[in-house]
């Protein structure tokens with residue numbers, strides 16, 4: 001069946017495409033919208049739909065770059081490293097779009113936190129597969145200010161919410177689609193048949 005072939009192909013050829021593999025071209029916003037729409041169809045226990053995204057592009061990338069740089073500086077006055085600071089600032093500027101990935105806890109805490117993180121990760125995978133289907137490059141980064149508690153409000157997240165990282169997006173340079181590698185699936189699977 002065509003669906004089976006397509007889904008196998010998309011899942012197995014989805015790759016992390018890093019910023020040094022980006023051409024500098026800008027991705028059409030319509031593709032980003034498609035990614036976000038597909039994210040919204042992720043599975044979600046009790047339909048809490050915990051994923052929250054902030055999309056940075058154009059001058060927005062500069063805002064993110066400055067925010068990250070300043071927060072790094074403020075946080076690391078005693079052990080400031082110039083190269084880390086430069087990386088915090090430069091990464092967003094190497095992209096066409098950056099999507100900040102947030103997980104929002106509902107007030108009732110209807111579910112254990114881990115379930116909401118899992119649902120958000122499913123949403124990210126939907127975006128990643130959609131980008132790959134268009135042969136747009138992206139990767140999930142948990143660098144930058146991801147684990148800085150005080151970064152949350154900048155991304156519209158509350159105390160109970162989590163910032164889970166960033167999807168860095170760009171047009172890959174020609175020929176920049178890498179081969180993947182995985183150890184055999186059988187190594188991680190046990191069947192119980194009787």
Ligand SMILES: Cc1cc2nc3c(=O)[nH]c(=O)nc-3n(C[C@H](O)[C@H](O)[C@H](O)COP(=O)(O)O)c2cc1C
Pocket residue numbers: 014015016017139140141142143165180181
């Ligand atoms: C939750 C999560 C966080 C990740 N964080 C980073 C990261 O901070 N930096 C990085 O270079 N890659 C990061 N990656 C991408 C992985 O390195 C990548 O998926 C892995 O090398 C396998 O390559 P593939 O995605 O091309 O199959 C992350 C992936 C996931 C799922």
